[in-house]
Each structure stands twice: as structure tokens, then as C-alpha cells.
């Protein structure tokens with residue numbers, strides 16, 4: 001019991017010591033504000049850049065996966081000459097005959113180029129469009145970018161040159177902004193008129209399947225029965241998107257390698273090139289009874305303070321950048337979509353995983369690189385102090 | 389090959405750490421060839437300074453190994469939707485031959501690193517560096533493990549193809565699988581539970597007698613090692629199942645997910661801590677001999693044994709919680 | 721008691737500029753003694769004090785402090801002895817600029833990890849006793865030379881050492897301040913502290929406080 005108390009006491013002394021070192025570290029960082037501030041700024045900037053990339057790709061990936069999750073299990077396209085072509089509605093019956101298929105629906109969608117605003121909009125017929133023929137529902141981005149409306153109506157030129165006037169009656173919510181932003185939903189009749197897709201044809205077919213595990217078998221059966229079609233599985237699309245965003249994130253980080261490397265060289269130089277003042281201070285500390293491990297401990301705290309502040313600063317500013325200001329700095333570079341979405345907003349999605357990656361990319365190398373320079377000053381001879 | 393930020397972070401971090409480990413090892417071996425504690429020569433003074441460098445490098449390496457273990461599993465978890473058939477880390481790791489090997493080597497490396505730190509700490513308590521030779525020789529093994537870990541990890545990530553079809557926890561950790569993991573899952577529950585609790589109780593019993601009488605530390609080291617392995621088997625066999633409340637789900641990774649409030653992290657960390665310090669207790673005991681250590685060893689033995697016991701207790705609590713407090717009953 | 725036996729210290733061993741700063745020093749110092757080392761510049765006074773004070777290790781020879789051999793102790797143990805047994809007063813004060821008098825005084829106590837409050841109280845008592853209690857929050861660079869010297873003395877005393885080592889303590893002081901310093905030293909002597917001083921200053925080695933003067937030349941004791 002007594003030894004247990006003694007153990008406890010020695011732990012308390014250990015804690016108290018850490019407090020002393022931390023205190024001293026803070027005051028000596030404060031004394032060299034200017035010098036440390038520039039390190040902090042550069043360190044935070046690098047963390048900010050890397051965090052922005054990671055948050056952004058992660059958010060896009062997540063968004064894409066969420067959208068795709070609601071989509072059909074399988075889409076069947078027809079190809080002619082290797083290119084996507086209109087699919088005859090008669091194929092539906094043939095696919096329905098395959099065991100395991102629960103339903104098949106035609107999908108009608110396409111693009112409409114609006115010359116006045118020089119933008120492409122997605123036009124689409126939703127499964128049950130209950131509005132009158134001369135009305136449409138639009139995504140949040142449409143009315144913003146369309147330009148002036150005439151009597152609150154959209155003038156659209158159909159594929160044969162005929163002008164069609166449509167009244168936007170409903171704007172879709174901001175929630176799924178990223179995809180729905182450029183959407184114009186309309187009735188089937190109007191869609192066929194605008195796009196020129198003839199009756200009896202659809203853009204593609206969506207297939208629902210009774211048991212997910214059979215999707216691969218069903219897909220082979222479809223290609224066997226209808227050789228000119230190409231079934232696309234939802235999980236394939238998700239996989240492609242996932243790896244695409246992962247890959248993009250990785251690629252950008254490789255591009256940022258130079259910047260990061262420059263930062264590490266800067267930090268290393270900082271750590272090696274201690275000022276004469278600072279070296280003298282460490283000499284004094286050693287002279288009055290600190291030992292190497294005390295100095296190393298103090299330097300450890302210094303690293304912790306700098307890294308934690310830079311990390312927090314970088315991560316928080318990146319968070320604001322991505323989720324509050326919608327990634328203003330590199331929207332176009334990374335998103336790879338049209339310029340249609342000036343203020344789409346991503347739903348905040350930060351998890352410990354991304355923070356762990358960022359920690360690994362910044363704090364770990366920084367800490368490792370400062371080991372040797374720190375050690376070099378820490379082992380300076382205590383008797384040096386008598387020779388100043 | 390896949391290129392995502394986590395892979396870049398893990399691989400570059402591991403390469404950097406390996407470089408540091410080799411540099412420290414080189415320094416250590418040079419120290420050994422010129423070491424002469426009796427001398428006050430400038431060379432000897434310099435060598436003694438370098439021992440600080442080595443300790444510092446490896447204490448950071450220990451921290452790194454822990455983080456990289458966590459991030460590695462995190463990454464495997466995150467990548468699962470890139471592979472057909474993968475639902476969690478179990479499937480991603482199975483996507484090529486290196487995944488599981490890399491994971492196991494990582495865990496072993498962490499434990500060796502922990503034990504090395506304990507030996508180093510012991511040596512630092514004496515006035516005459518009594519353990520300098522064994523501890524720096526142990527560094528050879530440690531550095532080789534770190535390098536091996538790096539190579540396997542890089543091979544695993546480089547070898548990933550998104551078009552492979554992998555099997556996930558449902559298959560790898562199922563009773564039907566013929567592999568080692570499968571056999572852990574198909575262990576008869578009641579018997580495994582008995583063995584697990586018996587091993588745990590025995591370890592705790594021996595541990596308490598180490599703390600009180602100071603005897604049996606070597607045995608405790610062995611028991612701690614064995615109990616760690618038995619516990620891992622127990623996690624696959626029934627502990628995880630109680631958390632999932634699904635009689636056929638034996639996955640050791642899914643408990644790391646948010647759905648199970650990340651309970652896997654405290655579970656595994658307490659086990660790692662208990663195993664490492666437990667083996668450390670045995671190792672410290674085996675270092676008995678040098679006169680300068682005679683006073684220190686009993687203190688350290690007790691301290692590490694206490695930490696290890698605390699680790700096993702926490703592990704036991706987390707492991708037993710769902711068994712005791714949920715209605716779910718697993719019959720095999 | 722401090723015992724030195726055949727202490728040598730060499731620099732640049734094995735190189736062409738090899739230099740022997742101390743050549744076989746034998747010495748015994750009893751508890752409570754006040755000793756002054758005198759000798760021309762370069763004779764090895766500072767080197768000897770730093771070896772006795774566990775700041776550097778001799779190239780050969782052995783040292784005992786109160787019966788404990790300290791010669792080949794690893795640095796962490798030497799540092800422990802250094803901060804618990806010795807208090808150092810340097811020629812240039814060697815205070816850390818930019819932090820307060822109080823913090824400077826407390827610095828040697830940081831690695832001991834005692835209670836912050838107690839350490840602080842001890843420092844304030846010491847500073848009061850030395851007559852600079854009113855300046856504890858001042859930054860040291862604004863103090864006069866004599867005040868800086870007294871902060872340095874307070875710092876040397878914070879861990880209640882039994883041996884005080886002072887290298888050229890009067891080098892930057894005028895006669896009046898040097899006299900005050902010697903008075904402080906005589907106070908230490910009454911408390912039973914051992915004091916080792918290296919000095920050129922006649923005011924010091926002729927002072928009544930001093931028990932013994934040891935002359936050095938070229939790394940050897942001549943008297």
C-alpha cells in the first residue's frame with residue numbers, strides 16, 4: 001500500500017514536471033513570437049491546403065455515393081457502333097422475362113443547351129410527373145443561371161426549331177444541390193418534343209432486381225438475350241466514383257508534394273539554424289542542472305504546441321473554406337463539372353479518418369524531421385555556460 | 389496500384405520511419421564497437437550523447453507504429469467499396485496476399501518496440517549502462533521488423549486491383565472457412581469461453597502475486613503473451629459476436645466501426661497495452677543480474693505488471709459487458 | 721567532503737592540437753570550507769570547477785562527493801547530483817532574457833517537479849533575503865549589474881545546495897558590490913555551505929571569508 005502511494009506520488013511529480021516544461025515552453029515561444037509566427041503561418045498554410053483537398057474529395061465522394069444509393073440497381077443501355085443510343089421500349093418485355101428481375105422502367109433524360117446563358121441543362125422525365133404539360137420543375141441552379149425570364153416563363157427551342165414556352169412552378173430543395181441544380185423536370189410529351197426522342201424509344205432502362213446477389217447473373221443473361229445492350233450495375237458505378245475521388249485526392253496530393261517538401265525543408269532549416277540566443281539559453285539551462293532529457297522534453301512540448309496550433313488552424317480554416325465558402329479556391333480545378341454551380345454547398349462530413357490522414361501527412365513528418373536538430377542542441381555541454 | 393491520400397501518408401511515413409530506424413541502428417552498432425564505460429575520453433562522451441538520440445528516435449517510432457496501425461485499419465475499412473465483395477476492412481485486407489500479413493507484422497512490430505522501450509527504460513535507471521549490449525542487439529530485430537512492415541505495407545497497397553473479387557468477414561471469419569481465421573470462428577463457443585476466462589483469471593492471479601510477492605514475473609510474461617493470443621481468438625470466436633448480436637458474424641473489424649460506437653479501439657488498445665507491458669514484465673525479470681539493476685528491477689517489475697493488469701482488467705470488462713448485460717445468448 | 725584523485729582533462733585527444741587542461745590534480749575539500757583557486761588565465765581553474773560541479777567528466781581520475789563516486793556517471797545522474805548538490809554563480813550571470821526575475825530564479829527547480837506553489841514561495845523568500853524582493857516581476861534585462869548578480873545567486877540557492885561554485889564572481893562588480901557579495905558568501909559560510917571560487921581578484925582571495933587559497937599553473941596545483 002505504501003509503495004502504491006509512493007508510485008502515485010512519483011507519477012504526480014512527473015505530471016508537475018511536465019507542467020513546468022510546458023510553462024517554460026509557452027513562455028519561450030512567446031518570447032520569440034516573430035520567428036515562431038512565421039513557422040506557424042507556413043505550417044498552417046500547408047495543413048490548410050492538404051485539409052482542403054482531403055475534405056473536398058471526401059465530401060464529393062460521399063455526395064456521389066448518397067445520390068447513387070437511391071438510383072436503380074441496374075441500368076441497361078443500348079449501344080450502336082460502340083456509342084450510347086436510344087433503346088426500344090419493346091426490350092422491356094424481354095428483360096422482364098429473365099428470372100429475378102422484378103421491374104423494368106424506361107427512362108427519358110438528356111441535355112438541353114440554352115444559347116443565351118451558354119449552359120447545358122439536364123432535362124428529364126421523372127417517374128410520376130403529375131403537373132400540367134406546360135409546366136416544369138427546376139433545380140435551384142436553373143433559374144439563377146437562365147437569364148431574364150419572359151413573363152416568368154422559359155422559352156425553349158425544340159429539336160425541330162419550334163419554340164416551346166414552359167412555366168417553372170416548383171424549385172427543388174437545396175439538399176441535393178450538387179446534382180439537382182441543373183435539372184429541369186417535365187412531362188413525357190414535352191420531353192419528346194424538345195429532345196426528339198421518338199415514341200417507342202427511351203434513353204435507357206432502369207431495372208430493379210429481387211435479390212442483389214443475382215445482379216451479376218442477370219447482367220450476363222441480358223447481354224446474351226439482347227446482344228446490343230450494355231447493363232451497368234450500381235455497385236460498379238459507386239466503385240468507379242469512389243476510386244475516382246480517391247485517386248483525385250491522391251493525385252492532387254502528389255502535385256502538392258513540392259509545396260509540402262518545401263515546407264519540411266523550411267522546418268528542418270528552422271530547427272537546425274537555432275539562433276545564438278536560443279542556443280545560449282539551452283546552454284544556461286543545462287548549466288544550472290537540466291539534463292539532456294529535460295531539454296528534449298521541453299522541445300517535445302514545443303513541437304506539440306506548434307503542431308497542434310498549426311493543425312487546428314489549418315483544419316478549421318479548411319473546414320470553413322470547403323463547407324462554408326464552398327471551396328471557392330479550387331472549385332473549378334477539382335470538381336470537373338461545368339461552371340453551373342456557383343454556390344452549391346457540400347454537407348459537412350468530417351470523420352476521424354480524415355483527421356488521422358492529415359495528422360500523418362503533416363505532424364508526423366514534421367516531428368520526425370526535428371528529432372536530429374533538437375537532439376543536437378539538447379546534448380550541448382553544460383560547461384559551455386562557464387565560457388561565455 | 390491505388391493512390392489515395394491515406395496510402396500516400398502511410399507509405400511515406402513508413403519509409404521515413406524506416407530510414408530513421410536504420411540510421412539509429414547504425415549509430416547503435418557504432419556505439420557498441422567503441423563503447424568503454426570506464427573511459428572519460430571525448431569519444432565515449434560523444435557516444436553517451438548518442439544514446440539519447442537513439443532513445444528519442446525509438447520513442448517517436450513507438451508512437452508512429454501505434455498511429456500507423458490505426459490508420460492502416462482505418463484505410464482498409466474506408467477502401468472496402470473499391471472491391472467487389474468487401475464490406476469492411478476484412479475484405480479489403482483480403483484483396484491480396486499481403487494485407488493480413490502486413491497487419492500481423494504491424495502488431496508484432498508495435499509490441500517489440502514497446503518491449504524495447506521497457507528494456508531501454510530499465511537500462512536508463514542504472515549508473516553503468518548494464519544492458520547496452522543486449523538492448524542494442526535487440527534493435528537489429530526491431531529495425532528488421534520495421535523494414536519488413538514497411539515492405540509488406542507497400543506491397544499490399546501496390547498490389548491492390550479494384551477489379552479483384554475478394555471475400556469479406558462473412559466468409560473469412562465463418563466456421564466453414566478452412567483457414568486459421570475460419571477455425572478461430574468455428575471454435576466451440578463454450579469451450580473457448582472457458583479457456584479464455586481461465587487464461588485471464590490465471591494471468592490476473594499470477595499478476596497479483598507478482599505485484600505482492602515479486603515472484604513469478606517470468607511466468608507472468610509468458611502468460612500475458614499467451615493470453616493476448618487467446619484473447620484475439622476469443623474476439624473472433626464470441627466477443628465480437630456478442631457485440632453484433634448475430635450468431636454467425638465473427639468479424640474482428642466491424643467492432644471498430646461507428647455502428648458499434650468504436651468499441652473495438654478501447655478493446656484492442658487495452659489488450660495491446662496489457663500484452664506489451666506484460667511481456668515487458670517478463671523481460672525485465674530476465675534482465676536480472678547486473679548489480680546496478682538489483683534495486684531497480686523490483687520497482688519496474690511491479691510498475692509494468694500493474695499497468696499490464698490494469699490493461700487486462702479493462703479488456704475483460706469491455707469483453708464481458710455484452711455477455712453479462714444483453715439478452716443475446718450464443719449457442720454453438 | 722570532496723576528494724579528487726589524479727584528475728586529468730584533455731581536449732582534442734589524438735589530434736595534433738591535443739591539449740591537457742588538467743594534469744593529475746589531487747585535492748581534498750572538507751565540508752564548510754571556502755576555497756579560492758587562483759592562477760593565470762588558462763591555468764585550468766574553470767575546467768576544474770566544471771569537473772567538480774559534475775558539468776563535465778574528467779578524461780581520467782576519480783572524484784568522490786560525500787563518499788559517492790561520480791566520475792563515470794551517465795549524464796542524467798550527473799545532472800541530478802548537479803542540481804541537488806551544487807549551486808552555480810557565473811561570471812556573466814547567465815540569466816535568461818525576456819522572462820521575469822522570479823522565473824529565472826525558479827528554473828533549476830523545474831526538472832525536480834516539486835509543487836509549483838512551494839517552489840515559488842521558496843524563490844520569493846530567497847529574493848527577499850537578497851534585497852530584490854520588489855523586482856520579482858521585472859524582466860532581468862532591465863536590472864542593474866548588481867541586481868542581476870543577486871538574481872543569479874538566488875537561482876543558485878533555489879534547490880538548497882550544500883556546495884556553491886562561483887567562477888570569477890566579482891569580474892563585473894565594482895569594489896562596493898564585490899564587498900557586498902563577499903558578505904553574502906560569509907553568510908553562506910555560517911550556514912555551513914562549502915564554497916569553491918575561481919578568481920583573479922585580490923579582494924576575493926585576500927578576504928577573511930576564505931579558508932584556503934589554491935594556486936594553479938598549467939593545469940597543475942602549485943601550492
Ligand SMILES: Nc1ncnc2c1ncn2[C@@H]1O[C@H](COP(=O)(O)OP(=O)(O)OP(=O)(O)O)[C@@H](O)[C@H]1O
Nearest residue numbers: 731732739741759760761762763764765766767768
Ligand atoms: N572545450 C575546450 N576545447 C579546447 N580547449 C579548451 C576547452 N575548454 C578549455 N580549454 C582550454 O583549457 C585551458 C584551461 O581553460 P580554463 O577555462 O580552465 O582556464 P582558466 O584558468 O579558467 O582561465 P581564465 O582565468 O582565463 O578564466 C585553456 O587553455 C582553454 O583554452
Ligand SMILES: [Mg+2]
Nearest residue numbers: 765766887918
Ligand atoms: Mg575561467
